[in-house]
Amino acid sequence: MVGSGLANQAGASIGALAFPVLGPVGVVAVRQWVAAAVLLGVGRPRLRAFSAGQWRLVLALALVYGAMNLTLYAAIDRIGLGLAVTLEFLGPLAVALATAGRRTGVLSALAATAAVMVLVRPQPSTDYAGIALGLTAAACWACYILLNRAIGRRLPGLEGSAAAAGVSGLLYLPVGAVVLWLCGPTPLALLCALAAGVLSSVVPLLADLLALRRVPAHLFSVFMSVNPVFAALIGLLVLDQHLDPWSWAAITVIAAANTVTAGADR
Template identity: 65%
Template sequence: MATTELAPRTRDKARATGAAMLLGSALSNQAGAATAALAFPVLGPPGVVAVRQWVAAVVLLAIGRPRLRTFTARQWWPVLGLAAVFATVNLCLYTAIDRIGLGLAVTLEFLGPLAIALAGSRRRIDLACAVAAACAVGVLMRPQPTTDYLGIGFALVAAVCWACYILLNRTVGRRVPGAAGSAAAAGVSGLLYVPIGVIAMLHHPPTLGALAASVTAGLLASAVPFLVDLMALRRVPAQFFGAFMSVNPVMAALAGLVVLDQRLDAIAWAAIGVIVAANTVAVLRRAR
């Protein structure tokens, strides 16, 4: 009897621990993005992204330890596709953050996972989620004197990249064991950024503070979330993990407010809330 009572308590404790870890992961991710923005005036988004990719490559290669010589062509193609996504998504996102702010950029980027969750569904509740999210995006993109449509465009490209990341990551996970595929993709992406980083730093000579902020961003926004999410997935169901990821736009808006003093009006906050709610409902419906 004691065993049957203990099992639910142990499970509930594991889920509570997993939820706390996911909250910490989201906070780390968005704090890293806010820290990266502090280096934009010195290095520019390309230079900051280059440093972040190098840090992520070192950390993930150390964790995944991929045996590259054993990879087959069938394994290399999705890995290279994932590397291209890694190289593109952060550059687009950081450029968007530089132009439209952290909260709005991450919220628009979050449309990628939402599109995957809603893809192919004809249920009324899912269609309602899509309509609600579209209306919220319309509110966020409403014409204003300060509207930066180029920045919005970069954020939407980042959303497409995130959707591609989800699809490619599934394929890599099926074809390459463990974290070796993601580590190899991070390594290739880091190599792609060597010439970009060198050119960016020749045009924008780095300072010690900017480099420190960029390295910190790489650790907080890449290494920490990767490790914490892996541990959290051992404690919570996959559908809970997907729904909890919805907290990222809110965390981004809060990080932008606290670290960068980027203030959103009440209408923007409401629109972010609608997109977060739409994604949560869509993910939970798809999981069921």
């Protein structure tokens, strides 16, 4: 679980190093291609057997998956890794709150709301577009969770997720090709983008599968709530992105709200 969280955030930070050359769109395109190749190889979906209803879910998940990663990476480019990932985690928190106990849900929602108000408080350097992108990524992640649950009930194993990753990679093929053609990527930038795809897609997938064989799903969900803290620390160490004490406090509160809510929803 530690490896999954660290790899995911390390991949995002390494991908951010390629932003000056490829931009968020170019990095996300490469990441989607890596994810598609890995998931199609692991899931081996029987595409011809899908019904029209199943294909609608797959297409919806593919669009949400692509939009989630693009808005997250665009937010990282504008407001930094720690704040972007923290805002994105409001998505799974919202889904968990919807199924948590009433008292726990209310308290966690109030705490998270207060923390978000601290994060987005007006300052001379506040990037409202970056905040909006982070919140959009959160909404996409909530939809991603709900669609994955629906697909899991309609398709066996990883077939639905693999098909969605393949469609998302295909959608990014033309725009990614244009970006790479216009930007004239350097070998180092391409290597960073590929590393982002491996670390943020391949390693977490394998690590999560191994972890879920050994720990209960609710414990796994609780532990994943430390991702905003991992993101803030890696953003500091790799990207030299410094946060003020209030932002650190807000990140801790949101991670705690995720932990409490996920622990109650089991």
